[in-house]
Amino acid sequence: MNEFLKFQKRIAKAKDKYLAAKKNDCHLGNVESVNRLARPFERDHFTLAIIGGMSSGKSSFLNAFLGEKNLLPTGGDQTTCSLTSIYYSKKEKISVEYMDGHIDVYNANSKNNLKEILNNTVAIPQEFGNGFPLLEINNDILCGLSESDILKKADIYSNIAKRQITTSELSKYLKTHMDPSKFVKEVSVGINLSSLEGWKIVDTPGVCALGGIEELTRDYIFGTDEYGYDNVDAVLLVYKGSVSLQEHPELTEFIKDVTRRKKSIIADRSFMIVTHSTSDHFQENPNYISNALNQIDNLIPKERIFYVDNNLELFCRIREREGKDFMDMITKSSLEDWPKETSSILKAMKSDFLEERDRDMILNEDFINEIQKLSQFHILREELEKFIVERKQKAYDEIIQLIKEDLNNLVNRKNEDKAKVEKDLRGEQDLASQIEDEKKKNEVSRLEFNNFVDSLRTDYSSAKIQRMYLNISQAAKGISSLHSISLISAEAESIENELKEKKDEILLEVEKKSKNYFSNINIPSFPILDFKTLVKKAEKSEKNQKDNWEPDTGLGNFLKRTFSKIAGIFSNKYEHSGMKNNRTPDIDKVSKECKEEIVRAINDYVKSTNNAIENYILEADKKIKETDRIIQENNELLVMKNKTVEEKNNTIKLLEEEISTLTETIKYIEYDN
DSSP states (O other): OOHHHHHHHHHHHHHHHHHHHTTTOSOOTTHHHHHHHHHHHHTSSEEEEEEESTTSSHHHHHHHHHTOTTSSOOOSSOOBOSEEEEEEOSSOEEEEEETTSOEEEEEOSSHHHHHHHHHHHTBOOGGGOSSOOHHHHHHHHHTTOOHHHHHTTHHHHHHHHTSOOOHHHHHHHHHHHOOGGGOEEEEEEEEOOGGGTTEEEEEOSOTTOGGGTHHHHHHHHHOBOTTSOBSOSEEEEEEETTSOGGGOHHHHHHHHHHHHHHHHHHHHHEEEEEEOTTSHHHHTOTTHHHHHHHHTTTOSOGGGEEEOOHHHHHHHHHHHHHTOOHHHHSSHHHHTTSOHHHHHHHHHHHHHHHHHSOGGGOOHHHHHHHHHHHHOHHHHHHHHHHHHHHHHHHHHHHHHHHHHHHHHHHHHHHHHHHHHHHHHHHHHHHHHHHHHHHHHHHHHHHHHHHHHHHHHHHHTOHHHHHHHTHHHHHHHHGGGGOOOHHHHHHHHHHHHHHHHHHHHHHHHHHHHHHHHHHHTOOOTTSOOOOHHHHHHHHHHHHHHHSOOSSTTOOGGGHHHHHHHHHHHIIIIITSSTTBOTTOOBOHHHHHHHHHHHHHHHHHHHHHHHHHHHHHHHHHHHHHHHHHHHHHHHHHHHHHHHHHHHHHHHHHHHHHHHHHHHHHHHHHHHHHHO
16 A cells, blocks of 8 residues: 555544544534645545656656556657546546547456557547647637638648648548547546555646647646645656657756746656666766756756666566566567567576576576666655655644644533533532521421420410519509599509500510520521511501501500590599589599409400510511422422433533543544554
């Protein structure tokens, strides 16, 4: 497997894991950058363009590089009239794209069939191979020029071809080529060669091709794919080492022109391949490479110049594929299939080996090692692989760094989310614990309050309150012994004050007990009750509900009403009947009625005091029930919180699993890198 395929597989794995990790991430992060940088790896190949002068041996070199003799048409004249892309395919086929845009696909059932189709589609017809300006004429036909218009341009075509183009040549060509649907634009060849996996090799018509066909090469190497990336990853510039360098002026000028327009193509991505390196002309010219570099202003680094022999490489590859013995291949009849120069080299090698050892001791491995040293294709392949590593490693490292950076950021965000959920969870757990604790305390306080209420009702029952007013009741009995209205009135006022004071004393005592009770309660939701406020509220409520015989009067003014009545006795009631003949009041009767009124007042005070305490208890109970309601709501909230707690625990567990998966993904990418 070549280095590009290794990078491609690693990128595919890393990207798949990355995009899977980013699937539910709302942050776009580095996805667009990763996709953009990964696209050159995803086009399934490392593109190598073969460029050279007309008949410089590009197609022969490519045949040797692929190990397929005569796969691409070769010859002394210009043989390639279109771009030919070669790639790996399990099913061998050829796709031909024509100038009008339509594509024909041919399935090949054998290598020979493949070669035949290629020869019929790629090669320039032999009769029009000597610089005939095919591209210019084809372009004119595509532009709609008529046959007569094209014939009138014979002189123009002659200038382009740098030879005389006659109208008879043009007429002969136009008889079979006036149909634009037959102009080949590009040929794609799928070959079942495992060595081609990860490669796309493009054979060009040549930068010095006659007839303007070289423009196809220029357009291609300067062009970009659908994503804006260069069509080519590397360029192999082919020189023919068996001829003089002076025969390549157009190619050297082309290199300089490309450098002016896009220097990186030549300086950073080009290799110079000198074919026929075993030819006498090349071997006898030790300054060939330095002269070549001078001619192109040293634009290509010297370490990227290689000398190869196409035929020797083919010889090794065919022998290896067919499993033949070298001695059987180096026979007189077998060598007739190879060029004279190649046959001479092989014969010389055979002679050298036979002189050094017996026939039975000659090993095929010895031959292949020696021949490969001369062909030098193995060195070229090693350097191309090295170039791919250097070229793609930087882009690969950048992709991996972007992926790791984005995944680490995602891990940080997940950890932040987890910390937030954990914080919320702790708050809810604290609240739940607080509610539960408060509920328990409130239940205890409720029981204690009920006990407190029971004790109040016991300590301040009607009978006990009655006894609390006993001294006043006894004092009231003494009124009957009084024989003066003024004394009765004074005693009555004294009793009234004592009643008020006793009631206040009793209620104050209850208030103190209430305060002492509530001061010992430390529950936020349990109410701290204001005794006086609740008593006033209760009395007001009671007053509004009772149909008092004297409006706007309260319990505390009962005696006042009583003595007002007594005063009425003096002025009205006893004006006749309540007085003796000398119109003096009947002291006994007044004393008796006053005593009765005072007893009723005492009873009302007892009742009023008891009601005040009971109403306080009822109002307090309302407050406590309100607290119970709050506790119940908190319990419902607690149930909801418990459900939320469960959900948050599940969220935390899910986040922990996601963080673990992301961490493992990062480790995998780091390990694979």
